[in-house]
Amino acid sequence: NAGVTQTPKFQVLKTGQSMTLQCAQDMNHEYMSWYRQDPGMGLRLIHYSVGAGITDQGEVPNGYNVSRSTTEDFPLRLLSAAPSQTSVYFCASNRGGHDSTEAFFGQGTRLTVV
Amino acid sequence: LAKTTQPISMDSYEGQEVNITCSHNNIATNDYITWYQQFPSQGPRFIIQGYKTKVTNEVASLFIPADRKSSTLSLPRVSLSDTAVYYCLVPIDNAGNMLTFGGGTRLMVKP
Numbered sequence: 001n002a003g004v005t006q007t008p009k010f011q012v013l014k015t016g017q018s019m020t021l022q023c024a025q026d027m028n029h030e031y032m033s034w035y036r037q038d039p040g041m042g043l044r045l046i047h048y049s050v051g052a053g054i055t056d057q058g059e060v061p062n063g064y065n066v067s068r069s070t071t072e073d074f075p076l077r078l079l080s081a082a083p084s085q086t087s088v089y090f091c092a093s094n095r096g097g098h099d100s101t102e103a104f105f106g107q108g109t110r111l112t113v114v
Numbered sequence: 115l116a117k118t119t120q121p122i123s124m125d126s127y128e129g130q131e132v133n134i135t136c137s138h139n140n141i142a143t144n145d146y147i148t149w150y151q152q153f154p155s156q157g158p159r160f161i162i163q164g165y166k167t168k169v170t171n172e173v174a175s176l177f178i179p180a181d182r183k184s185s186t187l188s189l190p191r192v193s194l195s196d197t198a199v200y201y202c203l204v205p206i207d208n209a210g211n212m213l214t215f216g217g218g219t220r221l222m223v224k225p
Contacts, residue, residue: 031211042201043158043215050211059214090157098210099165101148101203105157 002026006091006106013081013113021076021109023091031096032074033058033103034066036087043090049074050096081113118202123220132189134219136202139183144210147178147185150201152218158201162187189221197223 007022025032033048035058045058049068063085065077074093078085088110094103120136138147146165150158162169164176164185175188189196199218206212 033213035215042199042217045212045214048212050209058212092157096211098144098146098205099163101146101163101205101210101213102160103150103158103213105159108155108157 004091004093004104004106006109008109010110015081015083015113017081019078021089023074023106024072025093027093028071029093029095032093034076035090038087083113086113087111118204118216120202120219122217125222126192127224128193129191132192132221134187134200135184137184138204141182141204145204148203149187152199192223194223197221
């Protein structure tokens, strides 16, 4: 079982560059989300989706775009990378709803913006 | 919207029972309480979820009092490998979809 797969695992960007972090899940989960985790901190919700075609903002959405064209994929786009976006990014999926908060996380993408 | 408060850190010794309490004073009627574990350089891993009273699985127990304004994660007989950060979560949106992680509790298990 692949679960949640994130690519790439590591990435270095120059300030101003754009890129897309990929996330795919094979569990047919409706709910997917992106988090960032800065050193020594908890995870902060960037964007989430409750199904194909539906996305919404989390706690820290500025500088990021998402789309959800299929149930399986939920890419995160950095429009113009800034050093403040240096972080570890985690994608997660779960069935969604009040009684289904068991989320499955990917291995993370460690992003450095120089 | 519910927010959670939990201790920043705890120390324990191998073989002891560890109880981590989380307060969530504004929890909504439909919200479940969920606990996650995170090791360094890994994504969080689901431990347990509950709505009221007591839930137990092969890893932990979760105690939730009648008013549901707090919950306690109980880890029986911890080992060195239980050293991790533990997060208590309740959804912050009415639909129960937005899960946010606070700072968590850093548990250090000593030999």
